[in-house]
Amino acid sequence: MMEQLLIACMLLLFTWMIIKTIKQISSLHIYEPHAWKQKIDRVVIGCLLMTVLASWLITTSSMPTASADRMPDMPDMDASTTGTTTSMSTASSTDSSSTASTGADFNLTDTAMKQQNQSAVRLMNEQALSPTILPDGTKQFVLNASTFTWSLYPGKVMEGWGFNGGIPGSLIRVTVGDQVDIVVNNHLDEPMTVHWHGLQVPNAMDGVPGMPNPAIQPNGSFDYKFTVTKQMVGTHWYHSHYDDDFQVDAGMYGAIIVDDQPATQANQSTTATPASPSYDVDKLFMLGATKVDGADPENVFTINGKAYPYTPQMDIQKGQRVLLRLVNASAEDYHAITLDGYTLTIVAEDGQPLPDPQQVSVVSIAPSETLDVAFTATRAGDWWFHSTIASELSNPDDTADNMGGMMTLVHVK
Amino acid sequence: MTNDQLWIGTGCMIACILGFYLYNLHSLLWGQHLTRWLRQLQRSARSNRFLTLIPVKTIALLVLCLLLISLPSQPMLAQSGSSLANFSTSSIATVALTLHAARSEQASTRDIILNEPPLATNAITPGVLDADTNALSKAAIQAQNQAARNMMNEQALQPKVLANGTKQFTLTAAPLVWNLYEQKNVQGWGYNGQISGPLLRAKVGDTISIVLKNELPEPTSLGFSGISIPADMGGIPQHSVAPHASFQYTFTITSDMVGTHSYFSTTDMDKQINHGLHGVLLIDPAQGKEYPDADVNALFDIGSFVVDQKVEENVFTLNGKPYPNSPELSIQQGQHVLVRIVNSSAESFHAMHLHGYTFKLVAQDGHHLNKPVAMNVISVAPEETVDIEFTANAPGTWMFHCHILDHTMNPDDDADEMGGLMTNFVVHGTETDSSKPDDTMSSMSSMSSMSSMSSMSSMSSMSSMSSMSSMSSMSSMSSMDHTSLMNEMAR
Known part of the structure; x- marks a missing residue:
């Protein structure tokens, strides 16, 4: 709207200048050479300014058609709560549902939005994807890559790219000794791969395009098979390694938690049990970022795919010992995280236990790094868990309030 | 606000300023000398006539342009950026030249000598300017890539030993044409004709003298x-x-200096470092090696450039070269590898990630850690150095790259192609080491056969699979074949 108004203004100015110029020329008097000089100057100036204006206008108007390259940011759509129901791609999404969601239907209903917000809570509680146990004992997981409408914060949805219809994708939780077969189906318009970040898998399973296996083509699929070794214990994550600057920020990532003891697998589909007996509560926060409104630096900062106020909030009992797994899944940005009222102890980095756990107030986390932090909920109250980078604490064009981005609440009761 | 918008805005504003000057440009328009125009401008500035000449239209346009810049960014703006950027840079150059002429004229009349460098476009933008695409021969480009490999293999500059035992290194800082990728040649600055500068290596107890010759x-x-x-x-x-x-620069090496360090320009740092004026200084103990266990020593100096008249760093290099020209590290399976990483970017942090391995951080800024920390991503701040080590027990080609994912792209490449801050560690399989009774190794070897099976079976479903992939997975089945294949490829 603003842009159109400005163009209209410029057009007005433009016409006014043309009229002025014509007037100037017509008022020339052949017998007054001095005045003639001055007027010619003004004509020249007019022409120059008009050229600038014209080139500006031409480039502005011709730009939408000249978009040969895809921009590395997500197209965002109108979030209308009154729109028609969108079929949310679920874990069992088929080809037809994924192609439907790439269409023009970008509206999300209230229930769909709530479902998405609930999925962020489930991920925080580490509810993992249930595998199919094959006859030979192999655990088979299915990851369907597709596009869908994803809501970030009130009034803002984007075209999400993700696994099993969510951002982040489904949590994969396995135990040392498991034979794992992860079937990745590509329902995107672009090739993709899955890289198991932090897992020492065989070279052919590493998920780097062309090294040695090519990327998974649209409508193709690939079986990533490996054995879970002791090295893999801890918090890790997976992400696409094809066109990764775009695809990771679009949502093509998820978490992997590898447990040492098989006992924790007993009831993994409902409630997660801590990996270690030294903790009562085990939670996961994936710190993400994305680009909306055509911005080039990342401008929406998320926890489990959602920006505040849609970020999942944590409820813990006073006295509980909490293990909080943090993953920086942002393609480009470092993050610094703090929990007000508490000192955090970093106990593991990239899944590897630290020789000397480190006590900090602010946790600095590099892109693709994972950190396990621990704290004991000694102080009751509602505490902010938030980024200390102030620019990450607001949502772009969110007029409702000035809070947003990478923040949430930890309720200790 | 994106860079492109800035350029467009600057271009528009400069056009307006130009227009303002042109109002007073009688003499120039009528074929007279530039200086006369300037004098007239000064005169008109002193007289009241100047006020009447202030163009309302130009000011209105200026305000309009400012409004336009402050508009929320639109994806299409970036498209127009390139076309308008050309226009704006040319007008910047014109303004710069006229201003320079005006300034030098004033200086001569007042007898003031200005020590400023000549005004050119690179004085306004911090980045490097493009050089001619044919400025370097193929052989010259290969020599540059070889220099990057030599640096990775820690080939140091030979010092001249003076009569008093001082080791003298000579560094000549001079402009050069540097090939980055494909047709991209830039006018960089380097020490002794290379970016990064030559590796300086000395021992504890040495007195070293670094002669810096400035040809810049x-x-x-x-x-x-x-x-x-x-x-x-x-x-x-x-x-x-x-x-x-x-x-x-003369100083004596003391025992607290052992380790990986860097040297760099400290004048006009942002510009000079990102033109290529940085290098690595390695200090060895008086006797023996810093890491006696290491079979392979590799050195990577991370650098960056600002190309295409942008404002932020957009080309990232290992030993002066972005992928695919970055040096590739070749390792035999089972070897113990020590990698020294130096961040010589003027502005950026980097998060270096190695595929397929968990490595140990053993030293930071040359200081050894009491307890090495295991990880797979190491964050390196500007001017920071880190030493990491791992044992190469998993064969294959493993990516080593910065996980800030816009650092692994070259500016005008396709989105899908990799570039920038990335290289490969090629671990060649050996027969003897694969039979080691190692826990992870045994699972790995059983895995490799499994993986080849799986890729074979998925071959049928995937039409696009090349025969190359099956070849390499088959070769990983028998490590003997694999070794010979890799050796052939290495040759």
Whole structure:
């Protein structure tokens, strides 16, 4: 709207200048050479300014058609709560549902939005994807890559790219000794791969395009098979390694938690049990970022795919010992995280236990790094868990309030 | 606000300013000399006539342009950026030239000598300018890539040993044409004709003298990270070396200096470092090696450039070269590898990630950690150095790259192609090491056969699979074949 108004203004100015110029020329008097000089100057100036204006206008108007390259940011759509129901791609999404969601239907209903917000809570509680146990004992997981409408914060949805219809994708939780077969189906318009970040898998399973296996083509699929070794214990994550600057920020990532003891697998589909007996509560926060409104630096900062106020909030009992797994899944940005009222102890980095756990107030986390932090909920109250980078604490064009981005609440009761 | 918008805005504003000047440009328009125009401008500025000449239209346009810049960014703006950027840079150059002419004229009348470097476009943008695409022969480009490999293999500059035993290194800072990728040649600045500068290596107890010769158009100086040297050798800008002058940085290596350090320009740092004025200084113990267990030593100096008249760093290099020209590390399976990483980017942090391995951080800024920390992503701040080690027990080609994912792209490449801060560690399989009774190894070898099975079976479903992939997975089944294949490829 603003842009159109400005163009209209410029057009007005433009016409006014043309009229002025014509007037100037017509008022020339052949017998007054001095005045003639001055007027010619003004004509020249007019022409120059008009050229600038014209080139500006031409480039502005011709730009939408000249978009040969895809921009590395997500197209965002109108979030209308009154729109028609969108079929949310679920874990069992088929080809037809994924192609439907790439269409023009970008509206999300209230229930769909709530479902998405609930999925962020489930991920925080580490509810993992249930595998199919094959006859030979192999655990088979299915990851369907597709596009869908994803809501970030009130009034803002984007075209999400993700696994099993969510951002982040489904949590994969396995135990040392498991034979794992992860079937990745590509329902995107672009090739993709899955890289198991932090897992020492065989070279052919590493998920780097062309090294040695090519990327998974649209409508193709690939079986990533490996054995879970002791090295893999801890918090890790997976992400696409094809066109990764775009695809990771679009949502093509998820978490992997590898447990040492098989006992924790007993009831993994409902409630997660801590990996270690030294903790009562085990939670996961994936710190993400994305680009909306055509911005080039990342401008929406998320926890489990959602920006505040849609970020999942944590409820813990006073006295509980909490293990909080943090993953920086942002393609480009470092993050610094703090929990007000508490000192955090970093106990593991990239899944590897630290020789000397480190006590900090602010946790600095590099892109693709994972950190396990621990704290004991000694102080009751509602505490902010938030980024200390102030620019990450607001949502772009969110007029409702000035809070947003990478923040949430930890309720200790 | 994106860079492109900035350029467009600047272009528009400069056009307006140009227009304002042109209002007073009678003499120039009528074929007279530039200086007369300037004098007239000064005269008109003194007289009241000047006020009447202030163009309302131009000011209105200026305000409009400012409004346009402050508009929320639109994806299409970036498209127009390139076309308008050309226009704006040309107008910047014109303004710069006229301003320079005006300034030099004033200076001559007042007898003031200006020490400023000549105004050119690179004085306005911090980045490097493009060089001619044919400026370098194929052989010259290969020599540059070889220099990057030599640096990775820690080939150091041979010092001249003076009569008193001082080891003298000579670094000549001079402009050069540097090939980055494909057709991209830039007008960089380097030490001894290379980016990164040559590796300087000395032992504890040595007295070293680094002669810095300045063949640049502006002053420069040397600074060192992570070592305590005499204050007058610190390379503070007050001691900067004028063009065509030289300076000797002389100091004695003490035992606290052992480890990986860097040297770099400390004058006009943002510009000079990102033009290529950085290098690595390795200090060895008096006797023996710093890491006696390492079979393979590799050195990576991370650098960056600002190309295409952008404002932020957009080309990232290992030893001066972005992928695919970055040096590739070749390792035999079972070897113990020590990698030294130096961040010589002027502005950016980097998060280096190695595929397929968990490595140990053993030293930071040359200081050894009491307890090495295991990880797979190491964050390196500007001027920071880290030493990491791992045992290469998993064969294959493993990516080593920065996980800030816009650092692994070259600016005008396709989105899908990799570039920038990335290379491969090629671990060649050997027969003897694969039979080691190692826990992870046994699972790995059983895995490799499994993986080849799976890729074979998925072949049928995937039409696009090349025969190459099946070849390499088959070769990983029998490590003997694999070795010979890799050796052939290496040759």
